[in-house]
Amino acid sequence: MNIGFLTPEYPHPKTGKSGGIGTSIFNQAKALVDLGHEVRILVYGQDGDDYFMEDGLHFHKIKNIKVKGLSLFLTQKKVERVLNALYVSGKLDIVEAPDWTGFTAFVRPKCPLVIKEHGSDTYFCHLEQRPVKFKNKFLEKRAFTKADGIISVSAFTGKLTNSLFKLKRDFTVIPNSIDSTLFEAKTNDTSTLTILYFGTLIRKKGLLELPKIFNLVYKKNTKARLLLVGRDSTDIKTGSSSTWELMQPLFDESAFNNVSYLGAVAYSEIQELIGKSTVCVFPSFAEALPVSWLEAMAMEKAIVASNIGWAKEMIEDGKEGFLVNPIHHEQYAERVLELLDDTSKQKQFGKAAREKVIAKFSMETVAKQSLEFYSQLIH
Incomplete structure (x- = not known):
């Protein structure tokens, strides 16, 4: 099967910065190639038009057309021509695109x-x-209305999307995936009690709640340290250019001495940092099905995450981790402290989490689900 992924981002040096959508496509594309299918990555918003091939993947860089008032529509039509040319030449059977800002509305x-x-x-x-x-x-x-088929990474996201747009579109739940052989359990460094957050520093991921949670943790366990990893971002509510700057005054002075922020690090370094952590925290308010959670789960990490919507499709509270509303600071802190103090529970949660990732979120499993969905549409 010839499969295309149309996307505004992809984690490759030639295509610029990428977030969760790009990482999801990266994992999916690799799995599909390993299963013997041809995959094309079509990335718009690029600095020029280009084609190259790497690791069995075909890359098409697409430069946006810039005409005042018409840029988006003209770029959509340019992408449409690229897709049709590939289809006519027998190089494309189906194309998948993310829902973000509805780029395919007129494609x-x-x-x-x-x-x-x-x-x-x-x-x-x-x-x-x-x-x-x-x-x-x-x-x-x-x-959404014009698409031939809809996939949602979680049932929560699919149902809420239909509700928000007053649609009754059928959708198939096919989650994000990760390479469980790449993210494997490593021996814990028991000399430090490290609470790790990795991901973008942004309000919607609960980063302005995290200082208040850590203050409570530190009051009861002064050996605990908080490590933050990920790029900083602007804050849409206050207009601040830095979420990290907004976070710092929220820490108690004594607790702040045990806080480290590394900024963005190479993807390969994330695995090492996860491996050295004691507990991973994800106090997010807004996700669909975050890959970062899967990475921590695959590495058998004890997790305290948000209990909103999508979370229950990933983690069963008390089995693969703890789920707590991020605004309940005391309860969240108590769950973190419980895991810091209980190494047997850390191992219990971690083992169950990895088993779930392998069974439900491994790249090959998810790729086969996608292929079945694609085949139904093509035929």
């Missing part, structure tokens, strides 16, 4: 077009309780 390829719900702008604005731009909501709804 009508000759092959089936699948929208994968990683979380639209409308979806995240709703979870963050802030207004969505009319243009984005219009484009996203049109993209």
